[in-house]
Structure formats: C-alpha cells, structure tokens
Amino acid sequence: MSNYFNDIHDQARLSARKFVATHVLPYIDDWEEAGEFPRDLYREAGDAGLLGVGFPEALGGSGEGDIFLKVVVSEELMRSTSGGLVASLGSLDIGLPPVAKWARPEIRDQIVPPVLRGEKIAALAITEPGGGSDVANLRTRAVREGDHYIVNGSKTFITSGLRADHFTVAVRTGGEGHGGISLLLIDRDMPGFATGKKLRKMGWWASDTAELFFEDCRVPADRLIGAENAGFIAIMSNFLAERLMLAIMAYMTAEIALEASMAYANERLAFGRNIAGFQVTRHKLVDMATQVDVAREYTYRCAALMQAGKNPIKQVAMAKNFAVDVCEKVTREAVQIHGGMGFMRESVVERLYRDAKILSIGGGTTEIMKELIAKQIKL
Known part of the structure; x- marks a missing residue:
C-alpha cells in the first residue's frame, strides 16, 4: 500500500471490508435493480463505527483530524x-459537518449522535433547478419572522432526499451574491416541507435522489447554522472534504474496473488463447493500471496536506479532475475489454461505467474545478 497508513488504518480497513462482504455484496445487485437499499443498513453501518469516522468523539464519532482513517473506510465502502x-x-x-461545527450546542447534541448511530439520516441541500454549480446565486429564500424563518423555494438532485430526517439547507437571507447566504437545519416534519418523487438516473441507481420543496416552511430561528449570511464560507469549507471523497470514489471505481478487466482478460479465450496474451490487451491494461496508480497517489498527497492543516484548494480540485478523467477512461476501456459481456447489466463494469459519469458533475463540475484552479495559479 503506502506509507500514509498505520496499524490503526489497517484495522479499520479490515473492519470496513468485512462489513461490505457481509452486509452489502450479497445483496447489492438486487438493491441496484430495486433502486434503493434497506434503511437498516444505516444502523448496521453505525454499529460498525463506519458513520462516525471523522466526527468528534464527544458526539459519538471516532475523533477528528485523521484524514487517512476516512480514506481507508471510503475505499473499502467503494468495494461494494x-x-x-x-x-x-x-x-x-x-x-452533518456544518451542524457538528457551527450549530447551536443544544441542536448539535440533539441531531448529530443519532445520525452517527444510523438511527437518523442527514443530507445536504444546495443545488437548485437551473442553478447547478452557481451556488452564489441560489434563490431559495428565508425571511425572519419573530422566532422563525419562513422558507420558500426548491432544491434538486438531493442525495438521500426521499428519506433523510434532517437537511442542511442553503438559503438566501440577505442580498445578492455569496454574502447573502445562510445555512438552516430543516427537519422533514417541519410545516411547509415536501419532497418530490424519486428521480431516475443514468447511474447511482441505489442512491435515493429527490427534489425538495419549501412553501412557507416554518423553521425555528435556533436552527440557523453559524451566523446569518455567513453560510457560503461554511459551504466552501465543506467542499474541500467532499471533493477529496469524490476523487477517492473516482480512482476506486477505476481500480475495481481494472481488477475485473485483468481477471476477465486472463479467462476469456479468443483465437486459441486468453485475450491477455495479445499485446494490445496487455498494453491497454498497463495504461489503465498506470493511470489508477497516479490518481490514487496524488489524492493521497492531497489528503496528507489536509492532515497537515493546509488548505489545498488547488490540489484537491486537480486531484478530483484527474481522478475523474482516469475513471471515465478506465471504465470505458474495461467495457471494451469485456466486449459484449461489458454491455450486460450482470457485468460489474457496466455499472461502474454508468456510475463514473456523475463524478465529473458532483461537488462542482470539471469546468468549475478548472476555473477554481485558474484563480489559484493566477491566470
């Protein structure tokens, strides 16, 4: 592996791998076809300590500051x-991170521990119809009336949108631009909140994705996360960790596709020998392996910078873009190596190929990442 990991990380990796092998892999094909997985899996993951990684011990987590503990758990969950x-x-x-960091203590202590135990589900709601990556111009508005905010607007493409209990919602409480944005913690059962139907997607079939609607939704004022009109800073700080996780998802998707392709190439016979015996296939696999290794190691370097207390905005954006590009290339080649079988839904590379595309969109599109990098290198 790498010098970035220690014995504690290795133990966490084995624990997460066992969880996936026992609780996920035997059922994942059925869950994909059904478009959802049982809610009980959250509690099982909570019991295994997987949901609390990176959160304060006082709130039921494993502790803060060890980025590589999160890396190993994320890598093994992708083995699903x-x-x-x-x-x-x-x-x-x-x-949940904005709630854990900036919500009022009494709200934080009420919300965070049950989510880390898997008893409740938390989600983030930023993206709006027609808004996409243009976070600074979101339109969902919250107006203060006495002890409540009255929220009107909508969100879309929200992961866990159908069954989350708590939503960290970006709203406009002030003027135009990033300076007028706040975060509110909105519960599913608050008056004026509603969800749309489950959204059908190209990939990520097992993911619960939905639209959210707020019509004169009454949110207690103590559900404000951090200071009013300071939400954009919290959103941006959250993006760094999210983009690192997306880079991990990308190189792991590619790695699994590579492993499946190597196994298939050594089994599939053509013209009297396995297809790994053809130079064109071997070289293709070599290129795939090289790209995956570079994407993984650069992402580790970004994680090390974060672990050291740095704020590697440029590097993480580069890591995400590079890993996503590798992911799309490697999964495409994996389908090609599998031939007709790669086009079948019973083949894991078919799923990986579909799932790869969203990674260049989520957490900020590839194009937004390039603009962010351009600013960092002063173009």
Whole structure:
C-alpha cells in the first residue's frame, strides 16, 4: 500500500471490508435493480463505527483530524461496486459537518449522535433547478419572522432526499451574491416541507435522489447554522472534504474496473488463447493500471496536506479532475475489454461505467474545478 497508513488504518480497513462482504455484496445487485437499499443498513453501518469516522468523539464519532482513517473506510465502502450506495450511506458526510461545527450546542447534541448511530439520516441541500454549480446565486429564500424563518423555494438532485430526517439547507437571507447566504437545519416534519418523487438516473441507481420543496416552511430561528449570511464560507469549507471523497470514489471505481478487466482478460479465450496474451490487451491494461496508480497517489498527497492543516484548494480540485478523467477512461476501456459481456447489466463494469459519469458533475463540475484552479495559479 503506502506509507500514509498505520496499524490503526489497517484495522479499520479490515473492519470496513468485512462489513461490505457481509452486509452489502450479497445483496447489492438486487438493491441496484430495486433502486434503493434497506434503511437498516444505516444502523448496521453505525454499529460498525463506519458513520462516525471523522466526527468528534464527544458526539459519538471516532475523533477528528485523521484524514487517512476516512480514506481507508471510503475505499473499502467503494468495494461494494455501487457508487450510489456509498453516496446515500455517506450523505451525512456532506450534510452533518456544518451542524457538528457551527450549530447551536443544544441542536448539535440533539441531531448529530443519532445520525452517527444510523438511527437518523442527514443530507445536504444546495443545488437548485437551473442553478447547478452557481451556488452564489441560489434563490431559495428565508425571511425572519419573530422566532422563525419562513422558507420558500426548491432544491434538486438531493442525495438521500426521499428519506433523510434532517437537511442542511442553503438559503438566501440577505442580498445578492455569496454574502447573502445562510445555512438552516430543516427537519422533514417541519410545516411547509415536501419532497418530490424519486428521480431516475443514468447511474447511482441505489442512491435515493429527490427534489425538495419549501412553501412557507416554518423553521425555528435556533436552527440557523453559524451566523446569518455567513453560510457560503461554511459551504466552501465543506467542499474541500467532499471533493477529496469524490476523487477517492473516482480512482476506486477505476481500480475495481481494472481488477475485473485483468481477471476477465486472463479467462476469456479468443483465437486459441486468453485475450491477455495479445499485446494490445496487455498494453491497454498497463495504461489503465498506470493511470489508477497516479490518481490514487496524488489524492493521497492531497489528503496528507489536509492532515497537515493546509488548505489545498488547488490540489484537491486537480486531484478530483484527474481522478475523474482516469475513471471515465478506465471504465470505458474495461467495457471494451469485456466486449459484449461489458454491455450486460450482470457485468460489474457496466455499472461502474454508468456510475463514473456523475463524478465529473458532483461537488462542482470539471469546468468549475478548472476555473477554481485558474484563480489559484493566477491566470
């Protein structure tokens, strides 16, 4: 593996691998076809300590600061072969950090521990219809009236949107631009909140994705996360960890596709020998392996910078873009190596190929990442 990991990380890896082998892999094909997985899996993951990685011990987590503990658990969860399952099971990783860091203590202590135990589900709601990556111009508005905010607007493409209990929602409380954005913690049962039907997607089938609607939704004022009109800073700080996780999802999707392709190439016979015996196939596999290794190691370097307390905005954006590009190339080649079988839904590379595409969109599109990098290198 790598010098980035220690014995504790190795133990966590084995624990997560056992969880996936026992609780996920025997059922994942059925869950993919059904478009969802049992809610009980959250509690099982909570019992295994997988949901609390990176959260404060005082709130029921494993402790803060060890980025590589999160890396190993994320890598092993991706061994489920389902990016959708990992995204929904891990929606707390983007929805809950602002609550844990900036919500009022009494709200934080009420909300965070049950989510880490898998008893409740948390999600993040930022994206709006027609808005996409243009976070600074979101339109969902929250107006203060006495002890409540009255929220009107909608969100879309929200992971865990159908069954999350708590949503960290970006709203406009002030003027135009990033300076007028706040975060509110909105519960499913609050008056004026509603969800649309489950959204049908190209990939991530097992992921619960939905639209959210707010019509005069009454949210207690103490559900404000952090200071009013300071939500954009919290959103941006959250993006760094999210983009690192997306880079991990990308190189792991590619790695699983590579492993499946190597196994298939050594089994599939053509013209009297296995297809790994042809130079064109061997070289293709070599190129795939090289790309996966480079994507993984650069992502590890970004994680090390974060572990050291740095703020590697440029590097993480580069890592995400590079890993996603590798993912799309490797999964495409994996389908090609599998031939007709690669086009069949019973083949894991078919799923990986579909799942790969969303990674260049989520957490900020490839194009947005390039603009971010351009600013960092002063273009």
